[in-house]
Amino acid sequence: MYLQVNGAKTYCYTGGKPIDPAQPTVVFIHGVLNDHSVWILQSRYFAHHGWNVLAVDLPGHCKSEGEAPASVEAAADFIAALLEAAGVQKVALVGHSWGSLIALEAASRLKDRVTHLALVGTAYPMKVSPALIEASLNEPEKALTMVNMFSRSTLAAPPSALGPGTWVYGTNMALGRRVLRSNATVNVFHRGFVACDRYANGEQAVAQITCPVLLLLGAQDQMTQPKAARGLIQAAKGAGKTVQVVNLPVGHHQMTEAPDATLAALRDFLKP
């Protein structure tokens, strides 16, 4: 469905269903150079199992218009505005990579409006190498290949986002190219990486949240290595938050390399 958010046409995948006020709502937030479709093997399930799903295309990405967010904070503002536009009061937030930082920052602002916070493939700080940031601006195809290699852990993923016969390396490359092409004015690859790299409010944000947190990490993830999430986990525990950590034996794209295990972890965590 399309919503008007901050005056811009915004796409949310809902599993083909309208929002039912009687159901809980989960928002899925994608990472850099991705869109809603990376969640399809989780979002569609929830949409058909008692949840309203808003798997959003962030502004300036693919089907969504508007100014692509230049910071995690700006993207978190957008998530708050999205909930207003959708008429949703309480929400579970699920974010991947850059989207996990956006979800974290949004949860810190929305406080008890957020019932659950799931951070998939996360790290804090989420530093991006200068070489990769530079390549994302000047050699995006090369940078996309690098990201793909760092993100993937296997040449033999199980049946994935298109079902059996999907080559997940290829889907990620094609999606990255499509998202990059979708914005004629802003290089959303570079802007997203810079936003990740500059985000400095993670520890404060995690102290502000009022809901349980799930960290869903990939043991072979080279983009956001599990050890890079330790600080965030300690900060959350130190602030007295309920923290659950699930490690999957995959890379950075948990949703497509281990779709069933990712779904199971989210399903268990989001149980009302």
Place this chain on the structure above:
Amino acid sequence: MPGYADPGFDTLALHAGFAPDATGARAVPIHLTTSFVFESSDHAASLFNLERAGHVYSRISNPTNAVFEQRMAALEGGIGAIATASGQAALHLAVVTLMGAGSHIVASTALYGGSQNLLHYTLRRFGIETTFVKPGDIDGWKAAVRPNTKLFFGETVGNPGLDVLDIPTVAQIAHEAGVPLLVDSTLTTPYLIQPFEHGADIVYHSATKFLSGHGTVIGGVLVDSGSFDWERSGRFPELTEAYAGFHNMVFSEESTVGAFLLRARREGLRDFGACLSPHSAWLILQGIETLSLRMDRHMANTERVVQFLASHPLVSRVGHPLLESHSSHALANQLLRFGAKGAGSVFSFDIKGSREQGKAFIEALKIFSHLANVGDCRSLVIHPASTTHFRMSDEALAAGGIGPGTIRLSIGLEQADDLIDDLKRALKSAEKAGA
């Protein structure tokens, strides 16, 4: 993995799509089963509703076929693939996924006879019309576009004249018209050209040929690049609007880059049913594992045979882009991975003299097998006008670069000297038959 560089072609040919499973089997197992047990009722419902990914019934998907599909997608640089019962089934699946009655295709004249037949006769019966254009007639491709055009279609190198399709130019014309370019890359395989790098959107193969490589199996595969934007085009409601035949799913919302493959599998394999046997998929995988080794030898042998024929006095024409006289010589050097040398090992030549001399030539061959196939590890020979292309009129044959006396060779992996000796002997017989 993980690693720091893209895996190379040979690594992907051996490893893409399969790692040892719980059984420890190193080779890809053959999953000869029609169906797969559900974990629970919820699991079953989720699979049917595409909430989860997995195998249900082997007409739709199968673990062995999925390895073949992933491997081909990897080798082509695509997002995924669908294994089909034959190359013709792959072509049919592509067409019927993208259009119905009232639609129009623009296709090259230089096509395999079966493809020409499907487009010119059979699909016309179902309300899908095709305009044929010579592959090098760039203005012709542009002029053939109609408001109801849904697809451009050609072969990487046309069978058997080896007219190289100018994929970048034809793809640009297709994209300006808002339609995808489908390419048959059977004769080149992904080892000789990756059409997606040049702008093609969808590729298919008759896996019967070089991919399997041993003349043992019939199969096909359809690979999507994921690059064509169906929504932006606006010509494909089949992919961008709710489909009552599958839970009112909007395929382009479910997958930004994979709408075509989603519908092709979920509707095309479900309803038309031209699936591949897992055993056949396994045989094709055996071939793919040595594809680059075999193609190198095919190329080397072809170069020797072309040189021999080009200098033989009884031969009036050799139709291989290796020769500067061939109309696609420059384009082959520009587009193909190994230049004109890589324009395939299936080519034609003309013998001076009568039809009887042509017949004498074929019947005198001892190593070359006279049969209707190409891309075998063994060398093959056929007379297209009386066999593979016999339904075509003389005009259509000429448009495809085929004369009444044209002989088509598929150069195999034997010793090149033995192949040349065989051809030399047969040409001598042809010469005697004309005396």
